[in-house]
């Protein structure tokens with residue numbers, strides 16, 4: 001048996017051989033490293049979300065907190081990464097932007113899978129994975145299974161709260177529609193946290209994740225505006241106006257709307 005070494009354990013030769021700038025521009029390496037790092041963090045986030053969904057399903061809420069707290073901390077690190085990218089000026093970026101063609105973060109299957117697992121379902125995003133069957137299969141699985149929000153609502157129902165049947169059994173691949181009854185049930189939890197402490201803590205962990213995702217989206221649009229101004233995106237959207245429209249998306253909408261009534 002060969003002795004384990006640092007480089008073998010971390011598969012460093014594979015990892016460090018996977019950066020292939022297409023241009024000779026100095027900043028292209030940074031662009032690749034930032035995106036690869038983000039995909040690694042997304043891989044970890046997906047692993048935590050799968051674990052947390054299973055735990056919530058089994059009413060092991062306290063055990064789920066650890067994974068959920070880890071997700072929001074990883075999101076904070078991803079948000080901080082914008083600081084590094086913002087050192088790239090518009091002229092630096094425009095030297096190699098043409099090599100990107102029509103590729104875009106819009107096509108990130110792990111980002112969409114994260115959205116799906118949280119509860120932001122949009123089947124249309126599967127189409128970008130036509131050439132990657134394994135990625136498409138994982139996305140499709142996440143699209144069709146109950147999301148973290150679906151499972152949180154089911155746990156709430158098992159704890160005795162009255163939830164409409166359509167909030168518990170639905171076509172999980174369809175876009176989630178916020179429900180006044182779901183909001184009313186979580187409002188009860190928030191009005192008397194000490195009686196429903198575990199559900200209350202779960203809800204606040206979910207708000208942390210929604211908050212961090214929106215903060216990440218905000219820094220994305222700000223950085224994009226700083227780097228490409230009003231140019232359209234390589235992925236075919238309007239660019240900044242499109243990204244700005246995503247900042248108000250919420251995976252757990254009722255946890256935000258109920259706050260008006262507290």
Ligand code: HEM
Pocket residue numbers: 034035038085093103104105106107108111220224227228232233234235236237238239240242243246
């Ligand atoms: C120079 C840097 C960047 C620019 C100019 C930029 C620009 C854009 C634009 C314009 C879009 C909209 C889709 C399109 O038309 O292309 C987009 C989407 C996206 N980008 Fe970036 N981006 C940059 C860096 C990043 C980085 C570093 C990440 C991840 C860490 C990222 C992740 C994403 C994701 C996940 C989407 C899809 C967002 C959604 O639809 O909600 N981007 N980007």
Ligand SMILES: N[C@@H](CC(=O)c1ccccc1NC=O)C(=O)O
Pocket residue numbers: 035097100103104105106228232233234235
């Ligand atoms: N959408 C970006 C291009 C871009 O950012 C990108 C291209 C390839 C791989 C990752 C990317 N990052 C996020 O959108 C642009 O319009 O310049």
